Amino acid sequence: MIKKFIHQFASPKTYLYQVNRFYPYIFYSSLVIYIISLIWGLFFTPEDFVQGNSYRIIYLHVPASFLSQSLYLAMAVASVTYLVWRVKLAAYLIIAIAPIGAMTTFIALISGSIWGIPTWGTWWQWDARITSTLILFIMYLGLISLHNSFSNFEKADKLTSWLVIIGAVNIPIIKKSVDWWSTLHQSASITLTEKPTIDVLMLYPLIGSIIGFLGLITCLVLTSSKYQILIREKTKSWIRDYV
Amino acid sequence: MFNFAFNSFEEAIYMNGHGIYVWIVLFIVVSCITIFFITYRKKIQKIKKKLNESN
Amino acid sequence: MNELKLEYLKLKKKTRSWLGPILVFWLIMLAFPLTVEFMQDKLEIGFFSVLWIAILISMMLATEDIFIEDYNDGSLEQTIIKNTSFQFLISIRIIVYWLMIGVPISILSFIFSLGTSEDLLLSISVIPLSIISSYIFLNLFALGSALSLNKGSLLGALITMPLALPVLIVLGKSIIAFQLGINYLEFILLLLGCLSIIIIAVPIIVSFIIKAHLE
Numbered sequence: 001m002i003k004k005f006i007h008q009f010a011s012p013k014t015y016l017y018q019v020n021r022f023y024p025y026i027f028y029s030s031l032v033i034y035i036i037s038l039i040w041g042l043f044f045t046p047e048d049f050v051q052g053n054s055y056r057i058i059y060l061h062v063p064a065s066f067l068s069q070s071l072y073l074a075m076a077v078a079s080v081t082y083l084v085w086r087v088k089l090a091a092y093l094i095i096a097i098a099p100i101g102a103m104t105t106f107i108a109l110i111s112g113s114i115w116g117i118p119t120w121g122t123w124w125q126w127d128a129r130i131t132s133t134l135i136l137f138i139m140y141l142g143l144i145s146l147h148n149s150f151s152n153f154e155k156a157d158k159l160t161s162w163l164v165i166i167g168a169v170n171i172p173i174i175k176k177s178v179d180w181w182s183t184l185h186q187s188a189s190i191t192l193t194e195k196p197t198i199d200v201l202m203l204y205p206l207i208g209s210i211i212g213f214l215g216l217i218t219c220l221v222l223t224s225s226k227y228q229i230l231i232r233e234k235t236k237s238w239i240r241d242y243v
Numbered sequence: 244m245f246n247f248a249f250n251s252f253e254e255a256i257y258m259n260g261h262g263i264y265v266w267i268v269l270f271i272v273v274s275c276i277t278i279f280f281i282t283y284r285k286k287i288q289k290i291k292k293k294l295n296e297s298n
Numbered sequence: 299m300n301e302l303k304l305e306y307l308k309l310k311k312k313t314r315s316w317l318g319p320i321l322v323f324w325l326i327m328l329a330f331p332l333t334v335e336f337m338q339d340k341l342e343i344g345f346f347s348v349l350w351i352a353i354l355i356s357m358m359l360a361t362e363d364i365f366i367e368d369y370n371d372g373s374l375e376q377t378i379i380k381n382t383s384f385q386f387l388i389s390i391r392i393i394v395y396w397l398m399i400g401v402p403i404s405i406l407s408f409i410f411s412l413g414t415s416e417d418l419l420l421s422i423s424v425i426p427l428s429i430i431s432s433y434i435f436l437n438l439f440a441l442g443s444a445l446s447l448n449k450g451s452l453l454g455a456l457i458t459m460p461l462a463l464p465v466l467i468v469l470g471k472s473i474i475a476f477q478l479g480i481n482y483l484e485f486i487l488l489l490l491g492c493l494s495i496i497i498i499a500v501p502i503i504v505s506f507i508i509k510a511h512l513e
Contacts (some may be wrong), residue, residue, distance in 0.1 A: 042265065043255055044245050053258035053265065060268045103275055111268045118261055135460045142457035149449045158510040159445050162503060163457055166441065216276060223283040230290045243294045 006081065010089040012229045013238050019222045026222075030215020037208030045202050054118040057111055059206060063213035064107035068136060071101035071217070075143075076168035079161035089225075091157035092232060094164060095147050096225035100217060102140035109133055139167050153232060301387060305394040315363055316398045323356040323403050327410045345414045346424075349407055350469045353428055354462060357435035360399045361443045362451040364391065365508065369447055375512055384508075388501040392433075392440055400432030423476045430489045431469055437493075437500040438462050444507040465492065 009015075041059035048055035075097050082090035112130060113123045124130070143160055150156035198206065233239050249255040256262050309316055330348045334340050368374040378384055407428040411421040442458030443451065472485035 038269075040245075042269075044248060046248055047259075052261055054261040056258070056261075056265050057268050060265075060272050064272065100279065103279060107272055107275055110271055114264050114268050118264055135463055138456075139460045142453075142460065145453060146445060146457055149446070149453055155510060155513070159507060162507055162510075163445055166461065166503065169461070220276070220279055220283070223280065223287070227283055227287050227290065230287060230294070234290070234294060240294065240298050243291050243298070 006085050006087055010087050012089055012092065012233050013242075015089055016226060016229055016242065019226055023219060023222055026215055027219045030212050030219065032212075033208055034212025034216060037205045037212050041202070041205035041209060045205060046199075048202075051119050054115060055202075057115040058202075059209040061108060061111040061115055062206060063210045064104045064111060065133070066210055067214060067217050068101060068105035068108045068133065070214075071097050071104060071221075072136065072140075072164075072168065075101065075164045079164040082157060082161050083165075088232075089229075091153075091161065092228040093221070093225055094157065094160055095144075096228045097221055098140055098143050098147070098160075100220050100224060102137060102144065104217060105133060105137040105140060109137060143167070301390045302394065305387075305391050306398070309394055309398055312363075315360070316395075319356040319360040319399050320402055320406070322359055323352050323406060326352040326355065327406070341414050345411070346473045347470065349410065349424070349428075350431070350466050353403060353407065353432055354435055354459075354466065356403055357400070357432055358439050358442075358451070358455050358459070360395055361436060361439035361454075364395065364440050364443050365447060366443070369508075369511070374508060378509060378512065384505045385501040388440070388504050389497065392436055392497075392501070395440075396433050396436050400436055401429065403432055404428035420473075420476060423473070423482065426486055427469055427472055427489070430486070430493055431465055434465055434489070434493050434496055435462055437496045441500055441504055441507075444504045444511075447508070447511050465489070468492075 038059055042056050045056070047053055075094050078090040078093045078097070081087050082094065109130070112133070116125060117123050143163055146163055147156045147160045150159070230239065230243075247255075249258075256266075258265060326348065330345070330352075331341055334344070365374065368377075377387060404425055408421050408425050411424045412418065415421060438458050438461050439454065441461075442454035445457060446453035468485055468488060472482060472489075475485055476482040
């Protein structure tokens, strides 16, 4: 049943038409949410009594950091879908997500480093979470290099899927690293299981910025997957009708 | 909940000396996202043009 | 047992493949004191870090041609077509590589450690760590080698080295734990746990990857 469902709704053609239908709604709503949340967070939340105003970087850093890991997880799900059910679209999504994942990880690293200057007094610290995020960034680059090194797309997709699944082991390490090695980095302010440690005045714009950024990155993934479909399905007759 | 956290707009930009860090990060985030959007749009337009020509 | 003997003879014939990584390990460990002002206490500070990285690099070099020759001459394809378990064969090959490269390097690690720290117990504690870690590294780099089969070892190293980094963290912590007299055994058990998962999973994944290459 799952197989039937996936094959019915995951054909590149259906996907492409659905993307075009929903894209503007997702894009504009998330852009509005993101801008409002940023203005709210940057100008209308009180100053942190320990970190001062530098804590406002949280509204830019946390969404990127959250997505850097989530996108890898999404790639892992797509990889399993591709290897188990041979869904072509899943393979396109893997390579569509990889560069965007690398970008969000880059943003998380850079914003974290800049945040570190006024907070820790240093732009880089060999802290567990920072180091594992850097590892994640290298893994994204490795995935892209592996995929690009093969001219045969099918082979590249299969090998990249395997690497993504193996690399997914790294995600819980990143998540738990702060607790395991307990270094300079503060613990997560929002978790699924516990009450947020951040004040509600700061929390709401943070949630908004995460949702807005998630929406924008989703749009970026949709655009990039659209490009992958156009490249990979260019010989198909429906593509000519579509264009 | 929606009280302006600063006394003036200049103060909001300066943020007690922390403004520079916040604005640099904002600039990086916005430019990264914009560059990616523009690049993919251009790539899509290019491939569409190619496909149209071959049609 | 026959497979083990066959793989051993195959590797034994390729002197460069098994002797090369051991010599590289040796050279890195010899090069280390040359970069530090020659004072015993200063040597000890970075010794273990260099040791783990030297093991990592040697294992990376060891797996450089673990599958490529068989891939090029078509014997990998033959093995898959045959009814014998391909995963089993991969496990055997990794074991042979470990016995001929990993174990000698672990013994050398003990000798270098004894020469540097002059602490027999600490040097003995290095043996299980290097034996287990070399096996873990061999498995991981074999995976990288399979993924980048005909694309050069650089790509393989790039994609698998991040996976090996958590092991380095555990190795570093283990030595500190031993020096402080706490949790050393727990770290060994943690490494053994990782190894038990890896030795089962890696041959299966590698066999799928090689099949994907040959399709």
